[in-house]
Amino acid sequence: MNFEVQTLRWYIAVAEELHFARAAKSLNIARTTLSAAVIELETELGYPLFVRGASPTQLTEDGIQFLSTARVLVDEEERRVAEEAALRASQLHTLTVGYTEGVTPTKWVRIWAERFPEIAIDLVPSTPDTQLSLLREGAVDVAFVRLPVDRDGLSVIGLYEEVPVVVVPKDHPVAAFDRISVSDLSDEHLLHDLDEVPEWTAIASEVADGTRLALPPIESTSELVEYVAAGLGIAIVPQSIARLHARKDLVYRPVDGVAGSPIAIAWPSQETTDNVEEFVGIVRGRSVRSSRGTPTAPDKTKKPRPTKPAKKVQRPATPRSKRSRR
Template sequence: MTGSEASPSFKLAYVPGVTPAKWVRIWNERLPDVPLTLVAVSVAEAFDVLREGGADAGFVRLPVDRTDLSAIPLYTETTVVVVPKDHVVAAVDQVSTDDLADDIVLHPLDDTLGWERLPGQPAIERPATTEDAVDLVAAGIGVLVVPQSLARLHHRKDLTYRPVTDAPESRVALSWPEEKTTDLVEDFIGIVRGRTVNSTRGRAPAPAPAEPKAKAKAKRPETGGGARRKPAAGKATGRNPRSGGSGGAKGTKRGKPRRGRS
């Protein structure tokens, strides 16, 4: 038995904004003997980490190159604009991209929305990361349009956010190398998809212990060779009730014979 077989483990990558805690908790309940290690990765490096074996599976943002990676789309995020609390946008429930026409809209290099045309006014240069862009919003340099989970991840007390109704959306998926769809990967897919522990999909559950055979019922003793059971009181015994006694032959009449008619 190899070392990996003796002590299996599972590495799960995740990009910023994804919170894997719920799935990790279920994994630990179902597979307590298989430790799960979380690997935080950037959006840009996530797929290389999977291809190079740095993680068995990972939560990534679409699109995924299906040439060598498998993916299961999980959910689509709401897109929001992050603004200072005293910004005019903070006074409304939601905005459109047209409402941002006069604002400098920051476009970080790790943007996950894939804009065809960025709304608003362009900044002089692009921030390196979303976190850097949030700092610039707090400094009053511009606004930032991101998936809601990233706005929550980089939340600051002096900032707020509102939904943008017509902006591109980011989709989160579970991905893994197609040629490495192991039993443990199947187990994790089952957890993410909400399968029960006894589901027939994925790794087969352990066989249930055999139930003990029922004990054979004790046979009643044969009546032909054993003692007769005493009949209950008041029940017929098969004798003629007019016989008056016991031990007579069947069909023999007892008592006075009737006299013939004269």
């Protein structure tokens, strides 16, 4: 059974005062309004809360038991409201931004700090394997992701496309060129799953003649780079990742004929907060003049939203008096 929180508070006031007039005065409402609310509550419960005709006002046994229940329900509701308010406050004053490997969000974070110094940004690194789970689990508010991604439930805006490069040992023949075509790599052993670089797979000699060896277990880009340095094969990765893992014994060269790696900004569509909108605007180049303003400040030009009715709470089962009747 559900009850209006306001009605429960009114009932508690009468039960504690044991006087309708004084309770109504303390609540700053009309006595008739208070009496009507109590009668409606008794009707909903199916039993009287106050002894009829008693002077001074007296609680029935059911009324005494329900008073304890009402206090618990009101306390739970107040705690819930406080927790939600605290959560909203923390979200307003912190924006959590995820960024996949190879993305450097420094410029946008700096601009954010200049425009909204009262709202901190927490940066959370990710990989193509973890970038979506961080978003869907709520670990980040917004994230820079490497496409493709499952867009279900997400808002996704493309930003730019990275150039693919081949990473080879410093003494590899590819190192002599400024850039290379994917067709020139057809006789190489690529340390990726075949579906990761379909352009190479379509022309690879080892795929065509069935001599391709199984890949070693590769858990990270760092491990991939180690295998390349050991001469076990080559890798084709976005240029930013090659730069991130640059080392003196390796070189990287742009590869023609391989699709670029798109970078996008994404966030859960149902969690499009003012903070998220402001950050996306900064990333897309919104100027200070076109900024929506401080995320926490209300827009006074908008009409106020209609007030929602008071939330009802679920009443737990309470013991019934043998004399109570429904």
